[in-house]
Amino acid sequence: MASQVLLIDSDPSVHQVLGHNLRQAGHAVCGTLDAAGALALIDAAPPDIVLLEWDLPDESGLALIRRLRAVGATAELPLIMIAARAAEQDKVLALEAGADDYLTKPFGVREALARVHAVLRRRRPAPAAGLRIDPGTQRVMAGTRHIALGRVEFRLLNFLMQHPQRVHTRSQLLDHVWGIDAYLDERTVDAHVGRLRSALQPCGYDDHIETVRGSGYRFVPA
Secondary structure: OEEEEEEEOOOOOOHHHHHHHHHOOOEEEEEEEOHHHHHHHHHHOOOOOEEEEOOOOOOHHHHHHHHHOOHHHHHHEEEEEEEEOOOEEEEEEHHOOOEEEEOOOOOOHHHHHHHHHHHHHOOOOOOOOOOOEOOOOOOEEEEEEEEOOOOHHHHHHHHHHHHHOOOHHHHHHHHHOOOOOOOOOOOOHHHHHHHHHHHHHHHHHHHHHHEEOOOOOEOOOO
């Protein structure tokens, strides 16, 4: 479930440790130390999820959440509050302001990752019923919706769906999808997987193409 994560925290060590582990989990991470920087980053490229500290130097995280929830473009943006405040009242304030979850400092990295993934799962659109592929007509359907794919993306999806749950290395995918005579860089596979996921994302099927770190890719049925 690779996503774009925005980390807003005034403590550089949080960026170093949590940011590193989010990247290790396959996410793209950008970060800032204050609310002003966060608003600039969100305006330039809206992330998939935001983790923000309560005690920011220029504006409280609580106020920032309220600002984001008041704007249509960010009203549904997944938000996790990070705070060195363990009181029930503080957690209630954050959740009532619009936070999707609350992470108390100090926290374990595994807990933080689990909360990020849980919020992303809750906020993802429900998959359309039935992803179907027809090799004869080269059509891919999600329920009654047609998914337009390029020739290579179609062949890549078709191969992966024929071998559900099986992990294929980039080299194996090059051989089976492009052919053993194709002399291409393995990064070509990553580029086409990215395009395939982008095409599947509106129907909620992009996370069925899983990255297996250090190995390759696999298709996970619904």
